Amino acid sequence: MGQTHSSESAGFMIVGVIGGGQLARMMIPAAVNLGIEIRVLAESDGMAAGLAASDVGDYRDRDTVLAFAETVDVITFDHEHVPQEILRELVERGVRVHPGPDALLYAQDKLLMRAKLSELGLPVPDWARIENAAELGDFLDAHGGRAVVKTARGGYDGRGVRVVSAAHEADDWFIALAEDGRGGALLVEEVVDFRRELAQLVARRPSGDVAVWPVVETVQRNGVCSEVIAPAPQSTGRVADVAAEIAVTIANGIGATGVLAVELFQTTDERLLVNELAMRPHNSGHWSMDGSTTSQFEQHLRAVLDLPLGGTESRGAWSVMVNILGGPAEGSLADRYQAALAEHPTVKLHNYGKDPQPGRKVGHVTATGAELDVVVYEARATAAFFQD
Amino acid sequence: MGQTHSSESAGFMIVGVIGGGQLARMMIPAAVNLGIEIRVLAESDGMAAGLAASDVGDYRDRDTVLAFAETVDVITFDHEHVPQEILRELVERGVRVHPGPDALLYAQDKLLMRAKLSELGLPVPDWARIENAAELGDFLDAHGGRAVVKTARGGYDGRGVRVVSAAHEADDWFIALAEDGRGGALLVEEVVDFRRELAQLVARRPSGDVAVWPVVETVQRNGVCSEVIAPAPQSTGRVADVAAEIAVTIANGIGATGVLAVELFQTTDERLLVNELAMRPHNSGHWSMDGSTTSQFEQHLRAVLDLPLGGTESRGAWSVMVNILGGPAEGSLADRYQAALAEHPTVKLHNYGKDPQPGRKVGHVTATGAELDVVVYEARATAAFFQD
Incomplete structure (x- = not known):
C-alpha cells in the first residue's frame, strides 16, 4: 500500500493515527506545517483530534483497523492499547506500523518490560x-x-x-x-526512595538514527503528571548523560520507532532507575512544542515516516509546562481566556477541546525564558486561571 | 448568531475563514493549539486549507457567504477579495466581520488607500x-x-x-x-528611489489594543516576496520606531482588526514611505511562526476574536524566511525531504500542500539563530533543495 496514496495526493505522506485523544490532536499542527496528511481513527465523534478524524471506530476491532490502514501510508498511535494480534496482522499485510508490535509489547506489558530492561543491563528497581x-x-x-x-x-x-x-x-x-x-x-x-522523578525522551527512526531532548523533571500529583521543568534543574553533566544513554539503549534494544518516553527515578543516593516506558509522544514532552526547535509531535511524525530527525536545541534556558487538570468547575476554558491571556501574554496555551471534568487533562500551558523562578511563576499562574 | 454555536461546542469559538489558501492553512495550527474551531470556505476541493474546509463555494456569491457565516462566530479572511456589498450585508445581519468592510476598503482599492494615508498625514510616494x-x-x-x-x-x-x-x-x-x-x-x-523594502506588521483587536512585531526587511524577485529578514538589519532606534508608529497610525486610523501588514520603502535619503497595505496575515510575517513568541496566525485569531494579544518578542536574535517558489520541476516537495532535512535539522519547513507550478508559493522555510550570516545561509540552502 502506501505508494498509491502518496502519488494520488501530490507526494504527501499520509500518517494514520489510531486514537483520537490530545496526543493525536497535537500531531495535527506539526503535520500541517510539514505538509503531511494526517488521518485519525477516533474512538467516537467529537474527540480532541476530531478535526483530522477520517474514521470513527473501535481500535480493538480487526476489520475497523485494517480498513483504516488501507487509507494511509504508515500507522502510528495516540496510545499503546491496540491488541498485538491486530498489529501483527497489519505488519504481515505489509503495512508500516511504528512503533511496531515487537517494540510496543514492552509498553503494553510491564512484566515483559522489566525483564527486557534487566536483560539489557539497565538500572531498574x-x-x-x-x-x-x-x-x-x-x-x-x-x-x-x-x-x-x-x-x-x-x-x-x-x-x-x-x-x-x-x-x-x-x-x-x-x-x-x-x-x-x-x-x-x-x-x-x-518502593524506591527517590528524590525526584525525571523523564528522558528519545526519538528513533526505523533506519536507526536517534535524537534526545534534555532530560526533564516531572512532578506528579495523585499519580498524574502536573508539571514539567525542562531541562531538569541540576541535571547538567552526569545525570543528563546517563539519562540519555539509558533512553537510547532502550530505544535501540527494543527497536522502538517514533518517540519513546522513559520515566526515571532519581534516588536519594543519586542513582537513576527506570520506572515506566511510553512509546508515543508523552506529557513530559509537551514543553517541546514551544520550548524546543523540534516538538515531540513533529519529531514523532518525522520518525515514523523515516525522515531525518530535527534538532532538539532548547529555545530558552528554561521551559515549564503545567497541566490544566479538570478545568473550571463551571463553563469552559474559553470563559477564562480574556483574563488569563491579558495577564500572561507570553505564555503559550494549549486547549485540547475536551469538556472539563475533574482530574481530566484538558490542556496545558508552557512558559519559556531565562530565569527559572519567573518561568515557573508564569506557567503556574496562567494554569491557575483555568482551574477552580 | 455566535452564541448558539459557542454553547453548542463546549465554549469553543468558531472562526470562519473565507478563502482556502496557505494563509487559511497556517491559521489551523494556531487554532488547534488555542482550542479554537476553524472552518474554511474554500474556493474548491483540495486547497491548501482543505483540512478545515467545511464549505466549498464562490466567495463572490452572496448566498454562499451568508450560509457559511451562519455556522461561525466571526468571519475573517485568507484574502481581501470578498465584495463590499456582501461584507456590508453580513455586518447588517449582525455577523462579526474582522477586518470589517470599512477597513478592508483600503486594502481593496489603492486609490482610496492613497487618499486615506495622505489624509492621515503619513509619508507616501x-x-x-x-x-x-x-x-x-x-x-x-x-x-x-x-x-x-x-x-x-x-x-x-x-x-x-x-x-x-x-x-x-x-x-x-x-x-x-x-x-x-x-x-x-x-x-x-x-518611481521611488529606495534602498530597500521593509514590512511592519501590527495586530489590532476590535477593542483597540495593538501589538507590533519588529520591522522586517523584505526582498522581492519579479514582484514576489522571496526572502524576509527579521528584524531588518540596522533597524534599531529611529527606523523601528517610525515603522511601528506608521503601522499603528494606519491600524487605528482605518479601524483595522486582525493583522495588518504595511509594506514600506526605505529611500536612499532615509525616509520611510508606505507602499502597500495587506489586511490579513502576510508573507512578510511567516517568520513569526518559528521566530516569535506569538505567530501572526495566532495573533490574527486572537485579534478577530477580540482576545488579548500575545507577546511579540523574538525567539532568536535573527530569523530568516525564504519562500519556496515553484517547487521542483518534477515530482513533489516531499521527494526532497530526506536530503533537505538531513542537511538542515534546525530549519523549520512549511509545505502548503500545493502542486508545484512555476512561480507559485508552495512553501517556505525559516531559520532562527544568533548569527545573521549563518541564519541566512541555513534558510537559503534549505530552500534551494526544493527548487530546480
Whole structure:
C-alpha cells in the first residue's frame, strides 16, 4: 500500500493515527506545517483530534483497523492499547506500523518490560513476577515490608498501581487473573526512595538514527503528571548523560520507532532507575512544542515516516509546562481566556477541546525564558486561571 | 448568531475563514493549539486549507457567504477579495466581520488607500488619480519621465503594476476602465528611489489594543516576496520606531482588526514611505511562526476574536524566511525531504500542500539563530533543495 496514496495526493505522506485523544490532536499542527496528511481513527465523534478524524471506530476491532490502514501510508498511535494480534496482522499485510508490535509489547506489558530492561543491563528497581499472595509475602519480607504492586497490563496515570504492606492487599487482582485464565501474573517492585522523578525522551527512526531532548523533571500529583521543568534543574553533566544513554539503549534494544518516553527515578543516593516506558509522544514532552526547535509531535511524525530527525536545541534556558487538570468547575476554558491571556501574554496555551471534568487533562500551558523562578511563576499562574 | 454555536461546542469559538489558501492553512495550527474551531470556505476541493474546509463555494456569491457565516462566530479572511456589498450585508445581519468592510476598503482599492494615508498625514510616494493618458502624461512630465501605474483593484504579487515612461503605456487599462463604465481610475505614483523594502506588521483587536512585531526587511524577485529578514538589519532606534508608529497610525486610523501588514520603502535619503497595505496575515510575517513568541496566525485569531494579544518578542536574535517558489520541476516537495532535512535539522519547513507550478508559493522555510550570516545561509540552502 502506501505508494498509491502518496502519488494520488501530490507526494504527501499520509500518517494514520489510531486514537483520537490530545496526543493525536497535537500531531495535527506539526503535520500541517510539514505538509503531511494526517488521518485519525477516533474512538467516537467529537474527540480532541476530531478535526483530522477520517474514521470513527473501535481500535480493538480487526476489520475497523485494517480498513483504516488501507487509507494511509504508515500507522502510528495516540496510545499503546491496540491488541498485538491486530498489529501483527497489519505488519504481515505489509503495512508500516511504528512503533511496531515487537517494540510496543514492552509498553503494553510491564512484566515483559522489566525483564527486557534487566536483560539489557539497565538500572531498574528490584522486581519480581508474582502469581499469588505467598510470593508477594516473600517479596515484602525481603524488602522491608512495603512494595509496589502493578498490573502488567492496562494501567496508566496511576491506575493499576498500588503500594502494599501486607500479602493479601493484591488478592482482588490475583483473583481477577485466575478468572481470566491466561496465566497472567503481577509485577511487584521495591518502593524506591527517590528524590525526584525525571523523564528522558528519545526519538528513533526505523533506519536507526536517534535524537534526545534534555532530560526533564516531572512532578506528579495523585499519580498524574502536573508539571514539567525542562531541562531538569541540576541535571547538567552526569545525570543528563546517563539519562540519555539509558533512553537510547532502550530505544535501540527494543527497536522502538517514533518517540519513546522513559520515566526515571532519581534516588536519594543519586542513582537513576527506570520506572515506566511510553512509546508515543508523552506529557513530559509537551514543553517541546514551544520550548524546543523540534516538538515531540513533529519529531514523532518525522520518525515514523523515516525522515531525518530535527534538532532538539532548547529555545530558552528554561521551559515549564503545567497541566490544566479538570478545568473550571463551571463553563469552559474559553470563559477564562480574556483574563488569563491579558495577564500572561507570553505564555503559550494549549486547549485540547475536551469538556472539563475533574482530574481530566484538558490542556496545558508552557512558559519559556531565562530565569527559572519567573518561568515557573508564569506557567503556574496562567494554569491557575483555568482551574477552580 | 455566535452564541448558539459557542454553547453548542463546549465554549469553543468558531472562526470562519473565507478563502482556502496557505494563509487559511497556517491559521489551523494556531487554532488547534488555542482550542479554537476553524472552518474554511474554500474556493474548491483540495486547497491548501482543505483540512478545515467545511464549505466549498464562490466567495463572490452572496448566498454562499451568508450560509457559511451562519455556522461561525466571526468571519475573517485568507484574502481581501470578498465584495463590499456582501461584507456590508453580513455586518447588517449582525455577523462579526474582522477586518470589517470599512477597513478592508483600503486594502481593496489603492486609490482610496492613497487618499486615506495622505489624509492621515503619513509619508507616501507622490501620487495622483488619473483617468486618461493626458493625465498620465502630465504626471510623467512632473516626475522625470517615469512613473508607476497601478490598477486600483485586483492587483497582487506584482500584477496590476507597471513602470511606464510614455503616456500611452497604460492605454489598455484606460480602455478597460471605460468599458467597465463605473467611473474608475488608475493610480500613478512616482518611481521611488529606495534602498530597500521593509514590512511592519501590527495586530489590532476590535477593542483597540495593538501589538507590533519588529520591522522586517523584505526582498522581492519579479514582484514576489522571496526572502524576509527579521528584524531588518540596522533597524534599531529611529527606523523601528517610525515603522511601528506608521503601522499603528494606519491600524487605528482605518479601524483595522486582525493583522495588518504595511509594506514600506526605505529611500536612499532615509525616509520611510508606505507602499502597500495587506489586511490579513502576510508573507512578510511567516517568520513569526518559528521566530516569535506569538505567530501572526495566532495573533490574527486572537485579534478577530477580540482576545488579548500575545507577546511579540523574538525567539532568536535573527530569523530568516525564504519562500519556496515553484517547487521542483518534477515530482513533489516531499521527494526532497530526506536530503533537505538531513542537511538542515534546525530549519523549520512549511509545505502548503500545493502542486508545484512555476512561480507559485508552495512553501517556505525559516531559520532562527544568533548569527545573521549563518541564519541566512541555513534558510537559503534549505530552500534551494526544493527548487530546480
